[in-house]
Amino acid sequence: MSSRRWLLADQLGPHFLDDPAQPVLLVEARELFRRRPMHRQKAHLILSALRHRAAELGERAILVRAGTFREALAQVDGPVEVCHPGSRAGLAFARSVPGLTILPPRGFLTSRDGFAEWADAPRRGPLRIGDFYDWARRRHGVLEGPPGRVPRRPHPCERGDGLVAPAPPPIVEDVIDAEVRDELDRWEQEGVRFLGRDAPRRYPATHAEADARLRHFVRHRLPDFGRYQEVMSGGDPLLAHSVLSSSFNLGLLDPAEAIGAAEEAWRAGNASLSAVEPFIRGLLGWREFLWQLYWYFGPGFQGANWLAATEPLPDWFATLDADAVQARCLADVLAGVRDRAWAHHAQRLLVLGNYALQRGWRPAELAAWFRDCFVDGTDWVMNAAVIGMSQYADLGRVDTRPYAVDGRYVDELSDYCTGCRYQPDTALGELACPYTAGFGAFLHRNRDRLDTDPRLAAELAERDDPQMRQAVLAQEDKRGSSPP
Numbered sequence: 001m002s003s004r005r006w007l008l009a010d011q012l013g014p015h016f017l018d019d020p021a022q023p024v025l026l027v028e029a030r031e032l033f034r035r036r037p038m039h040r041q042k043a044h045l046i047l048s049a050l051r052h053r054a055a056e057l058g059e060r061a062i063l064v065r066a067g068t069f070r071e072a073l074a075q076v077d078g079p080v081e082v083c084h085p086g087s088r089a090g091l092a093f094a095r096s097v098p099g100l101t102i103l104p105p106r107g108f109l110t111s112r113d114g115f116a117e118w119a120d121a122p123r124r125g126p127l128r129i130g131d132f133y134d135w136a137r138r139r140h141g142v143l144e145g146p147p148g149r150v151p152r153r154p155h156p157c158e159r160g161d162g163l164v165a166p167a168p169p170p171i172v173e174d175v176i177d178a179e180v181r182d183e184l185d186r187w188e189q190e191g192v193r194f195l196g197r198d199a200p201r202r203y204p205a206t207h208a209e210a211d212a213r214l215r216h217f218v219r220h221r222l223p224d225f226g227r228y229q230e231v232m233s234g235g236d237p238l239l240a241h242s243v244l245s246s247s248f249n250l251g252l253l254d255p256a257e258a259i260g261a262a263e264e265a266w267r268a269g270n271a272s273l274s275a276v277e278p279f280i281r282g283l284l285g286w287r288e289f290l291w292q293l294y295w296y297f298g299p300g301f302q303g304a305n306w307l308a309a310t311e312p313l314p315d316w317f318a319t320l321d322a323d324a325v326q327a328r329c330l331a332d333v334l335a336g337v338r339d340r341a342w343a344h345h346a347q348r349l350l351v352l353g354n355y356a357l358q359r360g361w362r363p364a365e366l367a368a369w370f371r372d373c374f375v376d377g378t379d380w381v382m383n384a385a386v387i388g389m390s391q392y393a394d395l396g397r398v399d400t401r402p403y404a405v406d407g408r409y410v411d412e413l414s415d416y417c418t419g420c421r422y423q424p425d426t427a428l429g430e431l432a433c434p435y436t437a438g439f440g441a442f443l444h445r446n447r448d449r450l451d452t453d454p455r456l457a458a459e460l461a462e463r464d465d466p467q468m469r470q471a472v473l474a475q476e477d478k479r480g481s482s483p484p
């Protein structure tokens with residue numbers, strides 16, 4: 001009797017199945033949504049994607065609805081197999097189920113053994129993304145050979161020009177989405193709590209929808225990806241980003257396909273290397289690197305807190321109360337999370353993560369917030385992206401410097417400061433930018449830990465006036481955890 005393939009909620013694309021006739025199991029376990037509040041749009045997307053997959057597979061698949069995964073598995077006859085789950089808790093559970101066969105992980109180009117071969121090489125030193133990415137590119141033969149000829153596009157900050165690129169085509173909801181919405185409404189009436197606002201589904205729930213979004217992105221926004229990837233704009237939440245992270249993380253889209261499509265655009269002369277390379281670096285470099293580090297470093301990483309950050313997340317932030325915030329950049333990004341369950345990379349790092357880092361919020365609590373509020377949030381990203389890169393709680397195991405920056409830096413990369421009630425170059429007084437003042441206070445509070453970093457040591461030296469230091473620290477203590 002052939003094994004039934006259990007497809008987890010992050011394994012919903014065709015690359016998680018081999019045999020077109022193999023029977024399939026899908027499970028909707030209510031415990032996933034009741035353990036702690038998650039964004040309503042994320043809950044909708046997960047349920048919608050599971051149910052769409054069941055509908056696509058027809059009689060081949062059974063969809064079991066149960067309180068817990070264990071209860072669901074108890075209802076299934078015959079042998080079951082599953083691809084390696086994406087979290088340690090998931091793997092521990094799978095290992096505890098008698099007779100469940102665990103297959104190798106899928107959806108990543110580099111295998112665990114391949115990564116260990118690279119990471120454990122003699123004289124490797126600290127594990128750095130640049131080295132890993134160069135190695136991965138050679139190993140997988142990506143972006144080799146001659147490019148097509150593409151005219152150079154200037155960086156937006158060079159010219160300040162606006163981006164003219166169509167947003168992704170809208171998703172058309174169907175009867176499955178209507179059922180999911182009714183069910184989530186019912187759960188809310190029964191007392192289940194969600195975060196953020198509900199909205200018509202914005203993100204793909206099937207491979208076909210994700211693939212259409214990928215093709216649209218490659219054609220219309222990839223050519224501008226490189227020059228807009230670090231920019232932030234209050235008027236354009238997406239810019240040239242692909243907004244495909246939830247599709248990769250639900251397993252709807254194989255990253256290898258996306259890398260191939262981007263590379264093809266470069267070869268055909270439709271996009272320059274400076275546009276395509278950063279997109280491929282995100283997928284073949286960062287995404288794979290974070291996944292591998294999650295398993296390579298093991299559970300110790302989660303509790304890392306080198307900067308001894310002990311402040312809890314304030315309520316206004318935890319509950320996405322963007323209306324309470326006056327700082328234009330933070331209000332815009334927090335509203336984006338509330339309304340879209342998504343923000344692009346620079347917004348996550350320089351606006352959300354930077355604010356938390358400056359104020360000494362607990363890294364593990366912040367990581368849980370990112371995981372629950374973002375439509376692409378997963379445990380394996382959190383360790384390295386939040387605990388490591390954004391909060392520097394790991395003492396540079398992931399990146400070489402803390403991502404603490406002041407308002408002037410936000411101003412350089414965005415149009416937020418025009419029209420904000422604060423001034424990015426002011427650290428004291430009524431008009432003090434919370435990022436500029438917060439940066440100064442962060443440096444002073446952590447001076448003993450940060451003076452080995454050349455950039456931050458120079459910033460500290462610039463602010464070495466004792467009176468100014470006292471004033472900034474007193475002002476920031478007074479601001480406390482209230483919304484800026």
Ligand SMILES: Cc1cc2nc3c(=O)[nH]c(=O)nc-3n(C[C@H](O)[C@H](O)[C@H](O)COP(=O)(O)OP(=O)(O)OC[C@H]3O[C@@H](n4cnc5c(N)ncnc54)[C@H](O)[C@@H]3O)c2cc1C
Nearest residue numbers: 241242243244245282283286287344345348376377378381
């Ligand atoms: C504090 C913080 C939290 C984050 N949390 C998550 C998360 O929970 N889930 C998640 O998938 N990504 C996370 N990221 C990484 C990155 O911000 C998102 O992958 C990206 O913004 C998703 O939008 P997009 O699909 O438009 O990406 P694009 O900008 O279009 O990039 C294309 C793809 O490359 C991958 N990618 C690019 N940069 C990164 C990166 N630094 N790390 C991992 N993958 C990357 C993603 O799969 C992304 O979809 C986080 C980053 C930070 C700084």
Ligand code: SF4
Nearest residue numbers: 327329407417420433
């Ligand atoms: S002035 Fe400061 S708070 Fe206002 S938008 Fe600029 S960086 Fe953000």
